[in-house]
Amino acid sequence: xFNNFFYFLGRRGARFFYHFYKVYGYLWxxxxxxxxxxFYRRQVVEQMYRIGIxxxxxxxGLSLFTGMATSIQTAYQISxxxxxxxxxxxxxxxxxxxxxxxxxxxxxxxxxxxxxxSEIGTMKVSExxxxxxxxxxxxxxxxxxxxxxxxxxxxxxxxxxxxxxAVSGGYYVANxxxxxxxxxxxxxxxxxxxxxxxWVGLIKATIYGGIITLIxxxxxxxxxxxxxxxxxxxxxxxxxxxxxxxxxxxxxxxSLLKFY
Amino acid sequence: xxxFKEVHKSFDEKKVLxxxxxVVNQSELVSILGPSGCGKSVTLKHIIGILKADDGEVWVxxxxxxxxxxNELQELRKHFGVLFQSAALFDSMTxxxxxxxxxxxxxxMSEAEIDKRVAECLEMVELSGSEALEPDExxxxxxxxxxxxxxxxxxxxxxxxxxxxxxxxxKTALVIGDLIVRLQKQxxxxxxxxxxxxxxxxDISDRIALFHDGKVAAEGTPAEVSxxxxxxxxxxxxxxx
Numbered sequence: 001x002f003n004n005f006f007y008f009l010g011r012r013g014a015r016f017f018y019h020f021y022k023v024y025g026y027l028w029x030x031x032x033x034x035x036x037x038x039f040y041r042r043q044v045v046e047q048m049y050r051i052g053i054x055x056x057x058x059x060x061g062l063s064l065f066t067g068m069a070t071s072i073q074t075a076y077q078i079s080x081x082x083x084x085x086x087x088x089x090x091x092x093x094x095x096x097x098x099x100x101x102x103x104x105x106x107x108x109x110x111x112x113x114x115x116x117x118s119e120i121g122t123m124k125v126s127e128x129x130x131x132x133x134x135x136x137x138x139x140x141x142x143x144x145x146x147x148x149x150x151x152x153x154x155x156x157x158x159x160x161x162x163x164x165x166a167v168s169g170g171y172y173v174a175n176x177x178x179x180x181x182x183x184x185x186x187x188x189x190x191x192x193x194x195x196x197x198x199w200v201g202l203i204k205a206t207i208y209g210g211i212i213t214l215i216x217x218x219x220x221x222x223x224x225x226x227x228x229x230x231x232x233x234x235x236x237x238x239x240x241x242x243x244x245x246x247x248x249x250x251x252x253x254x255s256l257l258k259f260y
Numbered sequence: 261x262x263x264f265k266e267v268h269k270s271f272d273e274k275k276v277l278x279x280x281x282x283v284v285n286q287s288e289l290v291s292i293l294g295p296s297g298c299g300k301s302v303t304l305k306h307i308i309g310i311l312k313a314d315d316g317e318v319w320v321x322x323x324x325x326x327x328x329x330x331n332e333l334q335e336l337r338k339h340f341g342v343l344f345q346s347a348a349l350f351d352s353m354t355x356x357x358x359x360x361x362x363x364x365x366x367x368x369m370s371e372a373e374i375d376k377r378v379a380e381c382l383e384m385v386e387l388s389g390s391e392a393l394e395p396d397e398x399x400x401x402x403x404x405x406x407x408x409x410x411x412x413x414x415x416x417x418x419x420x421x422x423x424x425x426x427x428x429x430x431k432t433a434l435v436i437g438d439l440i441v442r443l444q445k446q447x448x449x450x451x452x453x454x455x456x457x458x459x460x461x462x463d464i465s466d467r468i469a470l471f472h473d474g475k476v477a478a479e480g481t482p483a484e485v486s487x488x489x490x491x492x493x494x495x496x497x498x499x500x501x
Contacts, residue, residue: 039365127348134308134344135362135414136337138330 023218026140030148030214033141043146051112051147051213052154058111059104059162066099067091067166068173075178084180088188091170096197097257100162102249105208108155109241113216116147117237120220121230129221144217148210155209156202163201200256207252208245215241261285262307262418262452267316269302276302278474279316284452289444291453291461294471300454301345303471304420307452308340309333320418338366341411345423347403349395349410355382356391359409366414381409384446385439401432405439412443419443421453425460433457437464458493462486 037044074090120143123129132139167189174180219233219240262284269277276299284290292300305311306318309325318325320336328336349358359378363369369377382388385405390398398406404424411419421440425433441464444451455461461468462482470478470485470493478485478493486493 123350126351127344127346128350130305130310131342131344131348131350133310134337134340134342134420135365136334137362137365138334 019218022222023214026144026218026221027148027214029140030145030217033138033145034149036138036141037145037149040141040146043142044149047146047150048154051150052158055108055111055154055158056161058107059158060165062107063095063100063104063162063166064169066103067095067169070094070099070166071170071174072178075174075180083184084178085184085188085191087174087178087180088171088185089192090188091174091185092167092189093192093197095163095166095170096201097253098249100166101159101201101204101208102245104159104162105155105205105212105245106242108158108208109212109245110238112151113212113237113241114234116213116216117219117223117233118230120144120217121223121233124221124223125226125229139221144214144221147213147217151209151213152206153209155212156205159201159205200252203256204249204252207248211244211248212237212241215244261319261321262450263319264303264306265317265319267303267306267313267318269299269306269311269314276474277313280474280476282469282476282479284450286450287448289440289451289453289464289466291455291465291468292471293455293458293461293468295456298471299474300456300471301422304342304422304452304454307418307420308337308342338362338414339417341414341416341419343404343407343411343419343421343424345426347407349398349403349406351395353395354391355387355393355395355398355406355409358395358406359413361410362414377413378409381413382406384412384443385409400427401429401435404428404436408436408439408443412447415447417449419449419451421451421455423455424453425455425457433460440464 033040071087071091074087074094075084078084078086078090120129123143129139129143132142171182171185174185175182216237219237223229223233225232262282264280264282267277267280268275280299280303282290282292282303292303294300302311306313307320307325309328312326321339323332323336325333325336350361353361356375356378359381360374363374363377378391379388382390385408387402387405387409390402390406395403395406408424424436424440428436437460440451440453443449444464453461453464465482467480468478468482468485469476472478
């Protein structure tokens with residue numbers, strides 16, 4: 001029984017490192033394709049629009065609710081213990097450092113990551129990726145690199161929108177429902193604001209953008225077995241990207257906050 | 261000229277090619293005939309380096325495909341047009357965008373020149389005026405013809421056809437067969453047609469290579485193959501191969 005258990009662990013471990021090695025291969029290949037950025041500029045702009053601008057309505061809607069919920073919960077938790085202006089501090093810092101980048105990245109792992117995996121996966125199983133290669137077009141340059149560049153550049157912008165909307169929602173709820181005055185909320189925000197927190201949030205967003213688009217592209221490019229394979233690729237992308245985001249969240253939070 | 265020298269290829273434990281030797285001369289139309297799963301499409305993918313041989317060599321115009329680097333391989337591929345079994349049209353693009361794809365990627369042409377070339381290619385495959393259609397608005401035969409228009413857009417030296425008549429009704433299959441012959445004569449290109457359609461191979465080919473058991477079992481003109489080693493062709497037609 002123990003032998004079976006260790007055999008199972010060993011196989012899982014080997015598979016993890018095999019995938020990790022291949023993902024790294026795609027990352028390196030995409031990096032090398034950056035020298036043809038000008039050649040693939042149309043694809044880059046198209047992906048920036050689809051991944052970035054296309055995600056803003058969803059992110060704006062959802063971050064409004066996270067901001068409002070954070071505000072209510074903070075006001076509830078501190079009531080009677082600490083001054084109310086602290087609500088502004090906690091809402092701002094929570095959104096900057098954690099909620100906006102991490103929570104929204106989890107949402108985008110579904111919207112963007114699964115979308116990339118199923119789009120590239122469908123192209124793979126219907127020979128469209130082979131067609132690209134046969135026409136002398138590098139699939140990594142045409143499909144992977146533009147998505148990676150778009151993810152890395154557009155996620156921070158999307159997250160800036162998320163932070164602004166979430167804090168606005170938090171302010172509105174604190175002001176209208178929880179008895180926190182505008183002056184108190186703003187005072188709390190001013191006291192807590194540190195420019196480095198903005199950087200920490202944006203660095204997180206950049207790295208999450210890379211993780212989601214890279215894993216989505218990898219899963220898509222490795223798709224096999226027709227429609228079933230496309231479904232598997234999309235699901236695997238959401239699971240893997242979400243797991244990596246949460247693991248990286250700890251690593252980044254620890255290293256960036258300590259570093260600063 | 262394309263030359264296969266003792267090409268072997270396996271997928272996991274399964275040996276697909278067991279020493280293919282074949283020469284395709286300039287301006288020739290050669291059909292690779294054989295049952296499904298005998299390695300015909302795999303052979304085709306070796307020519308443009310999508311697959312690499314485990315053993316043996318594939319030479320194209322004096323270049324060993326297996327030894328080419330990434331950039332050299334991409335340069336070589338620009339001399340090929342490929343019609344895939346499923347046509348492999350980019351489904352997010354219109355017919356015009358599909359046909360213009362490689363021109364936009366590799367040629368510095370103005371929009372007017374691209375429009376002109378696309379119209380020419382679509383006219384050759386008798387699909388004039390279909391530029392604005394989406395792939396999902398096309399029938400199976402039309403998809404193949406758009407795939408063919410895309411394959412000839414770069415004015416290639418070689419066209420590779422992977423099962424060009426599979427999934428088509430007999431009438432449309434005849435139209436595609438005629439089109440292959442007409443393009444061959446009109447553009448003076450070298451063509452390799454991979455097919456399990458015996459009639460198509462007999463009708464259109466200058467030479468036929470019959471694949472069996474991962475090797476070229478018979479080779480010659482349609483007349484020679486059906487007469488000389490007729491037993492194999494007969495067996496194949498009767499489904500015994």
